[in-house]
Amino acid sequence: xxxxxxxxxxxxxxxxDREGFRALFxxxxxxxxxxxxxxxxxxxxxxxxxxxxxxxxxxxxxxYRGDASFDTWLYRLVVNCCIDERRKRRRFLPLDFLLGRxxxxxxxxxxxxxxxxxxxxxxQLAVQxxxxxxxxxxxxxxxxxxxxxxxxxxxxCSQGTVASRLNRAHRALARRLGHLLDRTASGRTASxxxxxV
Amino acid sequence: xWSRHIRRELSAYCEGELQEELTHxxxxxxxxxxxxxxxxxxxxxxVLLARHLRRPLCELTWGEIEQALLNPxxxxxxxxxxxxxxxxxxxxxxCLFVVIGYSLFHYFASGKNVDLDxxxxxxxxxEPDLARQQIADAPPGFKDADEYAALRAAGIAQAAAxxxxxxxxxxxxxxxxxxxxEVSQLVYRGSNNSFAVFVAPHAVPFSFGKREIGSTTxxxxxxxxxxxxxxxxxxxxxxxxxCVLVSKSKDYKELAAIVRYFLSAHKASEGS
Numbered sequence: 001x002x003x004x005x006x007x008x009x010x011x012x013x014x015x016x017d018r019e020g021f022r023a024l025f026x027x028x029x030x031x032x033x034x035x036x037x038x039x040x041x042x043x044x045x046x047x048x049x050x051x052x053x054x055x056x057x058x059x060x061x062x063x064y065r066g067d068a069s070f071d072t073w074l075y076r077l078v079v080n081c082c083i084d085e086r087r088k089r090r091r092f093l094p095l096d097f098l099l100g101r102x103x104x105x106x107x108x109x110x111x112x113x114x115x116x117x118x119x120x121x122x123x124q125l126a127v128q129x130x131x132x133x134x135x136x137x138x139x140x141x142x143x144x145x146x147x148x149x150x151x152x153x154x155x156x157c158s159q160g161t162v163a164s165r166l167n168r169a170h171r172a173l174a175r176r177l178g179h180l181l182d183r184t185a186s187g188r189t190a191s192x193x194x195x196x197v
Numbered sequence: 198x199w200s201r202h203i204r205r206e207l208s209a210y211c212e213g214e215l216q217e218e219l220t221h222x223x224x225x226x227x228x229x230x231x232x233x234x235x236x237x238x239x240x241x242x243x244v245l246l247a248r249h250l251r252r253p254l255c256e257l258t259w260g261e262i263e264q265a266l267l268n269p270x271x272x273x274x275x276x277x278x279x280x281x282x283x284x285x286x287x288x289x290x291x292c293l294f295v296v297i298g299y300s301l302f303h304y305f306a307s308g309k310n311v312d313l314d315x316x317x318x319x320x321x322x323x324e325p326d327l328a329r330q331q332i333a334d335a336p337p338g339f340k341d342a343d344e345y346a347a348l349r350a351a352g353i354a355q356a357a358a359x360x361x362x363x364x365x366x367x368x369x370x371x372x373x374x375x376x377x378x379e380v381s382q383l384v385y386r387g388s389n390n391s392f393a394v395f396v397a398p399h400a401v402p403f404s405f406g407k408r409e410i411g412s413t414t415x416x417x418x419x420x421x422x423x424x425x426x427x428x429x430x431x432x433x434x435x436x437x438x439x440c441v442l443v444s445k446s447k448d449y450k451e452l453a454a455i456v457r458y459f460l461s462a463h464k465a466s467e468g469s
Binding site: 025026030033034037050051058120123124138144171178 | 205207211245246251266
């Protein structure tokens with residue numbers, strides 16, 4: 001059940017009320033974690049980023065003046081945190097290759113092996129491989145279901161720029177995973193035929 | 198008619214984000230422009246794929262956040278294993294040292310071994326020393342230089358006439374200089390292997406540096422074994438001569454046959 005966030009809750013948080021923070025956390029945790037997971041690629045990093053976002057949110061919420069929508073302000077904070085985290089970790093070499101693949105990749109590979117490819121998992125992986133500049137609008141558009149106008153407000157750019165980036169991202173996805181649509185289409189045709197027979 | 202290409206607006210068009218008038222104009226353009234139609238197909242596929250994205254289930258709990266709030270420096274989640282830039286540099290340096298160390302070790306270790314191939318190549322490319330060498334002073338144990346030279350010539354003649362192993366031929370015999378001393382060198386080559394025998398009077402000692410030398414019995418023949426990694430080196434004595442056999446072969450029967458051949462050849466030449 002989503003918790004509604006109104007001005008009062010935000011004011012409570014600005015006053016340092018713990019229950020207010022909790023309400024805010026419950027209301028936004030899935031959105032924040034969702035963006036972080038798509039951006040970071042694995043659950044551990046996503047949890048780190050989401051945690052960082054909420055800690056930042058609780059310490060910086062006094063800076064929110066109410067000029068823009070709270071959602072937009074928060075999304076901007078999340079995107080900035082994700083980019084900061086990525087910048088920090090670029091200086092480090094992940095040891096996944098020693099420990100094995102990430103859980104998401106492993107799941108996708110297992111499913112692929114069992115010929116039960118979930119398109120959503122493969123698309124998730126493909127989105128993670130997009131450049132951050134293209135990845136963020138895609139996540140905000142399809143995971144958070146924001147409009148072009150809202151995405152532009154979060155990213156601080158024009159709607160034309162958002163449209164252009166989404167265009168490039170869509171084409172990149174189509175080039176990488178277009179074959180999946182053909183396969184599902186042919187699979188569907190085959191199953192329809194079998195039903196007819 | 199819409200004449201401008203519409204690449205930027207294609208995503209918004211596919212998702213119905215454009216105003217109605219603009220949507221109509223774009224539809225008309227796509228109908229007549231092949232390039233934009235192709236791109237539209239591609240973007241439509243991308244949109245279809247992107248619509249499969251869904252929000253994942255959140256694994257973060259309020260308890261973890263509370264804990265992090267109480268202790269901001271400590272991260273609740275274990276995180277991924279990472280190597281810092283400094284650690285990476287250290288590991289790379291360590292790897293470099295290991296590689297350099299291994300190369301140096303290999304270089305020096307192989308340098309201690311008798312490089313028979315290289316030796317044989319050198320011997321083959323050099324002129325054979327068939328002329329009888331004038332020796333001013335006879336080595337101790339010989340009456341005079343002539344006796345020493347005669348024995349040496351007889352030994353070489355026999356070695357050339359009848360090789361110690363079937364399939365081998367004497368490819369070079371020459372008076373070489375080993376550590377400033379005159380030594381007869383006989384080089385045999387077969388189809389798969391080669392070996393060299395150095396023959397010198399007892400008065401001309403062989404030196405093997407710091408190599409370990411142990412006594413061994415080869416098919417009933419007492420001889421000394423010089424430690425070499427890739428080659429077999431055996432020292433054996435016959436009357437007034439002693440010899441060193443250097444071979445890449447580790448087949449002890451083959452080595453024993455060569456040693457026996459030289460021992461009997463020496464006995465025969467001494468007898469004559």
